[in-house]
Amino acid sequence: MEHKLLEELTKKIKNGAKAALAIITKISGSTPRIEGSMMIISEDGTIQGTIGGGIFESKIISEAKKCMAEGKNKSYHFKLNDDEGSLHMQCGGEAEVFIKVFNTQSRLLIVGGGHISLKLYLLGKMLGYYTVIFDDREEFCNHDRFPEADELQFGDIKEKLRNYSIDSNSYIVIVTRGHENDEIALKEVLNRGACYIGMIGSIQKTNYIMNNMIKEGYDKDVLEKVYAPIGLELGGETPEDIALSIMAEIQIIKNQGKLRHMKRSFVIS
Numbered sequence: 001m002e003h004k005l006l007e008e009l010t011k012k013i014k015n016g017a018k019a020a021l022a023i024i025t026k027i028s029g030s031t032p033r034i035e036g037s038m039m040i041i042s043e044d045g046t047i048q049g050t051i052g053g054g055i056f057e058s059k060i061i062s063e064a065k066k067c068m069a070e071g072k073n074k075s076y077h078f079k080l081n082d083d084e085g086s087l088h089m090q091c092g093g094e095a096e097v098f099i100k101v102f103n104t105q106s107r108l109l110i111v112g113g114g115h116i117s118l119k120l121y122l123l124g125k126m127l128g129y130y131t132v133i134f135d136d137r138e139e140f141c142n143h144d145r146f147p148e149a150d151e152l153q154f155g156d157i158k159e160k161l162r163n164y165s166i167d168s169n170s171y172i173v174i175v176t177r178g179h180e181n182d183e184i185a186l187k188e189v190l191n192r193g194a195c196y197i198g199m200i201g202s203i204q205k206t207n208y209i210m211n212n213m214i215k216e217g218y219d220k221d222v223l224e225k226v227y228a229p230i231g232l233e234l235g236g237e238t239p240e241d242i243a244l245s246i247m248a249e250i251q252i253i254k255n256q257g258k259l260r261h262m263k264r265s266f267v268i269s
Contacts, residue, residue: 002038005049009040013102016130016169018043020064021100024051029093031080032056043068051097056080060097067099074099104169105130106254111157111185112176113140116200119243120173121146127247129171134160134185137177157181161188171250173230174199183209190222196253198230198246232259 012019020041027035032052039049039057041064051057056078067074076097108124110117113135124131125148132151135141141154153160157176166172172194174185182199186209189197199206206228214220231245232252252259 002036005038005040008048009102012040012042013104016104016107018068018104019102020068021102022051022060022064023098023100024095025075025098026096027093028095029080031093031095041065041068056095060099064099064101067101071101071103073101107132107170108250109134109164109166109170109172109189111135111161111172111174111189112181113137113145114175114177115239116175116242116246117173118145119239120175120246121149123243123247127251132164134164135176158184158188161185166192166194168193168195170194171196171254172198173246173250175230179205179209183212186226187213187218190218190226196227196250197225198227198249200230200242201228203229 009019009021022039022041024031024033024035024037032054033050037051039047039051039060041047041061043065045061045065047061051060059078063074063076076099078095078097080093080095106129108120108129108131110120110124110131111134113133117133121131121133130150131148132153133141133146133149134153134157136155136157138154139145141152143149143152146152153164166189170193172189174182174189174197176182176185179201182201186197186199199209201209210223210228213223227249230249231242232249234241234245234248236242236245251257
Protein backbone atom coordinates (compact mmCIF):
# COMPACT_ATOMS: atom_id res chain seq x y z
CA MET A 1 0.00 0.00 0.00
CA GLU A 2 2.72 2.49 0.98
CA HIS A 3 4.81 1.96 -2.15
CA LYS A 4 1.70 2.50 -4.32
CA LEU A 5 1.01 5.73 -2.47
CA LEU A 6 4.54 6.95 -3.11
CA GLU A 7 4.25 5.96 -6.77
CA GLU A 8 1.11 8.12 -7.01
CA LEU A 9 2.94 11.01 -5.37
CA THR A 10 5.82 10.68 -7.84
CA LYS A 11 3.35 10.62 -10.73
CA LYS A 12 1.69 13.82 -9.52
CA ILE A 13 5.01 15.64 -9.23
CA LYS A 14 6.15 14.49 -12.68
CA ASN A 15 2.87 15.74 -14.13
CA GLY A 16 3.53 19.19 -12.67
CA ALA A 17 0.94 19.05 -9.89
CA LYS A 18 1.63 20.47 -6.45
CA ALA A 19 1.01 18.02 -3.61
CA ALA A 20 1.70 17.47 0.08
CA LEU A 21 2.55 14.32 2.00
CA ALA A 22 1.31 14.05 5.58
CA ILE A 23 2.99 11.42 7.74
CA ILE A 24 2.39 10.54 11.38
CA THR A 25 5.83 10.72 12.97
CA LYS A 26 5.01 10.01 16.62
CA ILE A 27 2.04 8.84 18.69
CA SER A 28 1.20 8.31 22.33
CA GLY A 29 -1.92 6.72 23.74
CA SER A 30 -4.88 5.84 21.56
CA THR A 31 -4.79 7.25 18.01
CA PRO A 32 -6.64 6.44 14.75
CA ARG A 33 -3.49 5.25 12.94
CA ILE A 34 0.03 4.10 13.74
CA GLU A 35 3.35 5.88 13.25
CA GLY A 36 4.38 6.03 9.60
CA SER A 37 0.83 6.27 8.26
CA MET A 38 0.77 8.52 5.20
CA MET A 39 -1.68 10.52 3.14
CA ILE A 40 -1.29 12.54 -0.07
CA ILE A 41 -3.17 15.83 -0.29
CA SER A 42 -3.72 17.64 -3.59
CA GLU A 43 -4.17 21.40 -3.95
CA ASP A 44 -7.94 21.03 -4.22
CA GLY A 45 -8.08 19.01 -0.99
CA THR A 46 -8.61 15.58 -2.53
CA ILE A 47 -6.66 12.81 -0.81
CA GLN A 48 -5.09 9.44 -1.40
CA GLY A 49 -4.44 7.19 1.57
CA THR A 50 -5.59 7.99 5.09
CA ILE A 51 -4.19 8.93 8.47
CA GLY A 52 -7.35 8.23 10.41
CA GLY A 53 -10.39 9.97 9.00
CA GLY A 54 -12.79 12.23 10.85
CA ILE A 55 -11.92 15.55 12.47
CA PHE A 56 -8.22 14.68 12.69
CA GLU A 57 -7.88 13.99 8.98
CA SER A 58 -10.01 17.00 8.06
CA LYS A 59 -7.70 19.23 10.09
CA ILE A 60 -4.63 17.78 8.39
CA ILE A 61 -6.14 18.41 4.94
CA SER A 62 -6.87 22.01 5.90
CA GLU A 63 -3.33 22.57 7.21
CA ALA A 64 -1.78 20.85 4.18
CA LYS A 65 -3.61 23.24 1.84
CA LYS A 66 -2.21 26.17 3.82
CA CYS A 67 1.29 24.67 3.62
CA MET A 68 0.99 24.30 -0.15
CA ALA A 69 -0.21 27.88 -0.51
CA GLU A 70 2.82 29.07 1.49
CA GLY A 71 5.21 26.54 -0.06
CA LYS A 72 6.49 25.51 3.38
CA ASN A 73 6.85 22.25 5.31
CA LYS A 74 5.48 22.17 8.86
CA SER A 75 5.25 19.90 11.91
CA TYR A 76 2.12 19.69 14.06
CA HIS A 77 1.24 18.29 17.47
CA PHE A 78 -2.38 17.24 17.98
CA LYS A 79 -4.23 16.29 21.16
CA LEU A 80 -6.94 13.80 20.26
CA ASN A 81 -9.06 14.37 23.35
CA ASP A 82 -11.64 16.81 24.70
CA ASP A 83 -9.22 19.11 26.53
CA GLU A 84 -8.99 22.82 25.83
CA GLY A 85 -6.99 23.46 22.66
CA SER A 86 -7.52 19.91 21.41
CA LEU A 87 -9.47 18.55 18.44
CA HIS A 88 -12.25 17.44 20.82
CA MET A 89 -12.01 13.78 19.89
CA GLN A 90 -12.58 10.72 22.04
CA CYS A 91 -9.41 8.80 21.07
CA GLY A 92 -7.56 10.26 24.03
CA GLY A 93 -4.05 10.07 22.60
CA GLU A 94 -1.66 12.49 20.93
CA ALA A 95 -0.06 12.54 17.49
CA GLU A 96 2.71 14.43 15.75
CA VAL A 97 2.34 14.95 12.02
CA PHE A 98 4.86 16.27 9.50
CA ILE A 99 3.56 17.82 6.28
CA LYS A 100 6.03 17.86 3.40
CA VAL A 101 5.16 20.09 0.43
CA PHE A 102 6.24 19.12 -3.08
CA ASN A 103 6.21 22.29 -5.14
CA THR A 104 5.82 22.15 -8.89
CA GLN A 105 8.95 22.67 -10.95
CA SER A 106 9.17 26.19 -12.35
CA ARG A 107 8.73 26.25 -16.12
CA LEU A 108 10.89 28.34 -18.41
CA LEU A 109 9.11 28.82 -21.73
CA ILE A 110 11.53 30.13 -24.34
CA VAL A 111 9.75 31.37 -27.46
CA GLY A 112 12.35 31.29 -30.22
CA GLY A 113 15.32 28.98 -30.62
CA GLY A 114 18.10 31.37 -31.64
CA HIS A 115 21.49 32.22 -30.14
CA ILE A 116 20.20 33.90 -26.97
CA SER A 117 17.68 31.10 -26.44
CA LEU A 118 20.43 28.50 -26.55
CA LYS A 119 22.39 30.21 -23.78
CA LEU A 120 19.23 30.92 -21.78
CA TYR A 121 18.19 27.27 -21.98
CA LEU A 122 21.57 26.21 -20.55
CA LEU A 123 21.17 28.61 -17.62
CA GLY A 124 17.60 27.45 -17.08
CA LYS A 125 18.64 23.79 -16.87
CA MET A 126 21.50 24.69 -14.54
CA LEU A 127 19.02 26.42 -12.22
CA GLY A 128 16.55 23.53 -12.23
CA TYR A 129 13.84 24.89 -14.52
CA TYR A 130 11.62 22.69 -16.65
CA THR A 131 12.57 24.12 -20.03
CA VAL A 132 10.36 24.31 -23.11
CA ILE A 133 11.48 25.62 -26.52
CA PHE A 134 9.00 27.01 -29.07
CA ASP A 135 9.95 27.65 -32.70
CA ASP A 136 8.49 27.15 -36.16
CA ARG A 137 11.89 26.32 -37.67
CA GLU A 138 12.94 22.71 -37.25
CA GLU A 139 16.65 23.58 -37.40
CA PHE A 140 16.16 25.76 -34.31
CA CYS A 141 13.90 23.36 -32.41
CA ASN A 142 15.44 19.91 -32.24
CA HIS A 143 17.17 17.60 -29.77
CA ASP A 144 20.60 18.09 -31.32
CA ARG A 145 20.42 21.80 -30.54
CA PHE A 146 18.63 21.45 -27.18
CA PRO A 147 19.54 17.94 -25.98
CA GLU A 148 18.35 18.45 -22.40
CA ALA A 149 15.17 20.43 -23.11
CA ASP A 150 12.18 18.94 -21.32
CA GLU A 151 9.90 19.78 -24.25
CA LEU A 152 10.33 20.92 -27.83
CA GLN A 153 7.26 22.64 -29.29
CA PHE A 154 7.99 22.70 -33.01
CA GLY A 155 5.33 24.23 -35.24
CA ASP A 156 3.22 27.35 -35.62
CA ILE A 157 4.13 29.54 -32.63
CA LYS A 158 0.66 31.03 -32.26
CA GLU A 159 -1.01 27.62 -32.23
CA LYS A 160 1.58 26.00 -29.97
CA LEU A 161 1.37 28.77 -27.36
CA ARG A 162 -2.42 28.90 -27.48
CA ASN A 163 -2.66 25.19 -26.70
CA TYR A 164 0.07 25.15 -24.05
CA SER A 165 -0.83 25.26 -20.35
CA ILE A 166 0.41 28.44 -18.65
CA ASP A 167 0.08 29.26 -14.95
CA SER A 168 1.66 31.20 -12.09
CA ASN A 169 4.66 28.88 -12.20
CA SER A 170 5.47 29.84 -15.81
CA TYR A 171 8.30 32.20 -16.78
CA ILE A 172 8.04 33.21 -20.42
CA VAL A 173 10.82 34.70 -22.53
CA ILE A 174 9.91 35.96 -26.01
CA VAL A 175 13.01 36.01 -28.22
CA THR A 176 11.81 35.15 -31.72
CA ARG A 177 13.51 36.16 -34.97
CA GLY A 178 11.46 39.33 -35.50
CA HIS A 179 9.01 41.81 -34.01
CA GLU A 180 6.02 40.34 -35.86
CA ASN A 181 6.50 36.94 -34.23
CA ASP A 182 7.25 38.59 -30.89
CA GLU A 183 3.92 40.42 -31.06
CA ILE A 184 2.07 37.24 -32.01
CA ALA A 185 3.65 35.40 -29.08
CA LEU A 186 2.91 38.20 -26.62
CA LYS A 187 -0.76 38.25 -27.59
CA GLU A 188 -1.02 34.51 -26.94
CA VAL A 189 0.58 34.52 -23.47
CA LEU A 190 -0.85 37.76 -22.10
CA ASN A 191 -3.64 37.49 -19.47
CA ARG A 192 -2.95 33.79 -18.81
CA GLY A 193 -1.49 34.05 -15.33
CA ALA A 194 2.24 33.68 -16.01
CA CYS A 195 4.51 34.86 -13.22
CA TYR A 196 6.84 36.55 -15.70
CA ILE A 197 6.66 37.61 -19.33
CA GLY A 198 9.71 39.22 -20.90
CA MET A 199 10.21 40.32 -24.50
CA ILE A 200 13.46 41.14 -26.24
CA GLY A 201 14.00 44.28 -28.29
CA SER A 202 14.90 47.94 -28.22
CA ILE A 203 12.78 50.64 -26.61
CA GLN A 204 11.68 51.68 -30.11
CA LYS A 205 10.54 48.15 -30.98
CA THR A 206 8.83 47.74 -27.62
CA ASN A 207 6.91 50.99 -28.08
CA TYR A 208 5.89 49.95 -31.59
CA ILE A 209 4.46 46.60 -30.43
CA MET A 210 2.78 48.02 -27.33
CA ASN A 211 1.11 50.82 -29.29
CA ASN A 212 -0.11 48.34 -31.90
CA MET A 213 -1.69 46.22 -29.20
CA ILE A 214 -3.28 49.17 -27.40
CA LYS A 215 -4.88 50.23 -30.71
CA GLU A 216 -6.28 46.70 -30.96
CA GLY A 217 -7.87 47.03 -27.52
CA TYR A 218 -5.29 45.47 -25.19
CA ASP A 219 -5.19 46.99 -21.72
CA LYS A 220 -2.29 49.39 -21.12
CA ASP A 221 -1.97 48.40 -17.44
CA VAL A 222 -1.62 44.73 -18.40
CA LEU A 223 1.01 45.54 -21.04
CA GLU A 224 2.96 47.58 -18.48
CA LYS A 225 3.55 44.35 -16.54
CA VAL A 226 5.55 42.87 -19.44
CA TYR A 227 9.31 43.10 -18.90
CA ALA A 228 10.32 44.85 -22.11
CA PRO A 229 13.00 45.59 -23.04
CA ILE A 230 13.94 42.40 -21.25
CA GLY A 231 16.70 41.80 -18.68
CA LEU A 232 18.86 43.74 -16.25
CA GLU A 233 21.49 46.30 -17.23
CA LEU A 234 24.50 44.10 -16.47
CA GLY A 235 26.50 45.32 -19.45
CA GLY A 236 27.79 43.25 -22.36
CA GLU A 237 26.20 42.38 -25.68
CA THR A 238 26.99 38.74 -26.46
CA PRO A 239 24.25 36.06 -26.37
CA GLU A 240 25.78 34.86 -23.10
CA ASP A 241 25.65 38.37 -21.60
CA ILE A 242 22.04 38.90 -22.64
CA ALA A 243 20.93 35.45 -21.46
CA LEU A 244 22.51 36.09 -18.06
CA SER A 245 20.77 39.46 -17.75
CA ILE A 246 17.42 37.81 -18.56
CA MET A 247 17.93 34.91 -16.17
CA ALA A 248 19.02 37.27 -13.40
CA GLU A 249 15.81 39.25 -13.86
CA ILE A 250 13.73 36.07 -13.71
CA GLN A 251 15.51 34.92 -10.54
CA ILE A 252 14.79 38.24 -8.83
CA ILE A 253 11.09 37.90 -9.65
CA LYS A 254 10.93 34.21 -8.73
CA ASN A 255 12.81 34.54 -5.44
CA GLN A 256 11.48 38.00 -4.55
CA GLY A 257 15.05 39.20 -4.36
CA LYS A 258 16.55 42.68 -4.41
CA LEU A 259 18.90 44.10 -7.00
CA ARG A 260 21.81 45.32 -4.92
CA HIS A 261 25.39 44.43 -4.11
CA MET A 262 25.92 42.01 -1.23
CA LYS A 263 29.08 43.94 -0.29
CA ARG A 264 28.92 45.64 3.10
CA SER A 265 31.43 47.50 5.24
CA PHE A 266 33.21 45.04 7.49
CA VAL A 267 33.25 45.39 11.25
CA ILE A 268 36.60 45.72 13.01
CA SER A 269 36.56 43.60 16.15
